[in-house]
Each structure stands twice: as structure tokens, then as C-alpha cells.
Amino acid sequence: EDQVTQSPEALRLQEGESSSLNCSYTVSGLRGLFWYRQDPGKGPEFLFTLYSAGEEKEKERLKATLTKKESFLHITAPKPEDSATYLCAVQSWGYGNKLVFGAGTILRVKS
């Protein structure tokens, strides 16, 4: 059974204080790993898809990386508007193409 564990559950940063969020996964065969951002009371918004170990993608202050067992979402010099819940999800070849989500990391950035 595919599993996704995100850590930490919550993270508080000062504005400009860089850090990383972790997504550890267990899948029979990884088809893709997805990162989403979710603001309170709203639906998740797509950020990145990673397909193979060693792959990296960037968007503004966010950079996602992938290894065979985990993915990191690096946040460089965060701003208060980066505050949100960040969700990780995996899609495996052997699970009918369905996504399995982690519980998310709640990020708060203080000015």
C-alpha cells in the first residue's frame, strides 16, 4: 500500500529564514510526485510534479527535489504570503493512477 508522510506537521519561520519541508513516501513504483499549496478554506493549488530521482523544479522562492525515498520542498527567504499548508502526493503505476496524499505541513511565516 502506498504511503506518504510529511514532516514537520507545522513550521514557523521568520521572514527571510530559509528552510525545507520533507515528504517521505513508499510506493510500489513511482509514476509521479506532486506538491500542492492550500490556503485556509480553499482548494489545493498545483505547484510541481517530479518524476524521477535527481529531478528538481523551481518556482519563485520554492524549489522541489526528489530522491528514491523522499522529496524536499525548499523555501528560500520566505515571505508572509508563503504561509499555507503544503501537500505532497504520490502516484504509483500499480494503484490505478490514483493519488495518495500526505497530511500536509502547515507553514507560518512571520514578518
Add this chain to the structure above:
Amino acid sequence: DGGITQSPKYLFRKEGQNVTLSCEQNLNHDAMYWYRQDPGQGLRLIYYSQIVNDFQKGDIAEGYSVSREKKESFPLTVTSAQKNPTAFYLCASSREVDEKLFFGSGTQLSVL
């Protein structure tokens, strides 16, 4: 603008009552999904549909029903058999079943 519209934003259910959550998309996507989100848990798949007039159960389908009569619409009914319906419900769509999901803004369902 293209997107997914969920309604209502808030919904209250009385005991023994069935309620229906609406989901409409104008993205011309073939695949549509319903997820349930509870505090501290990951999103869990209720039902999904890859094509009109066809749908499959997800991981937590008991107490729920869906229909897909039109490509644009995928309503979810929470039946009285669902004993713990309080949650945030999210509808999503994708061009094909293995591509990234686009989500609606969600419906918060509570029990009176």
C-alpha cells in the same frame, strides 16, 4: 476564466437527510474526482470518473453516491448511511486520469 465551481460553500445536514454537493468544470477535462479532507489527515478519494456515464469507487465510497451524466458535472450525494459526514469536500478534475489535478474551492459540510 476556466475553472471548477463547487456549491454551496457551506452546507448543513440534518440526521437522516441526503444532501448533494455540486461540482461543475469548464476546463473540458475528462476525469473528475471527489476527495474528503479531515483535519490532520491527507485527502482521501471518495469517487472518480474517467468518462461520462462511468465512475469508480475510491478508498472511502461507503455512504456516498455520484453520477456523471455530463462531462462538465460530477455531483456528490452524501447519504444518511454516512454516519460521520462532517468534513471539507473537494472536487477536482484533470485532462486525463494520470495528470495534475485542478481543485475547486471546496464545500464544508456540517451536521446539525
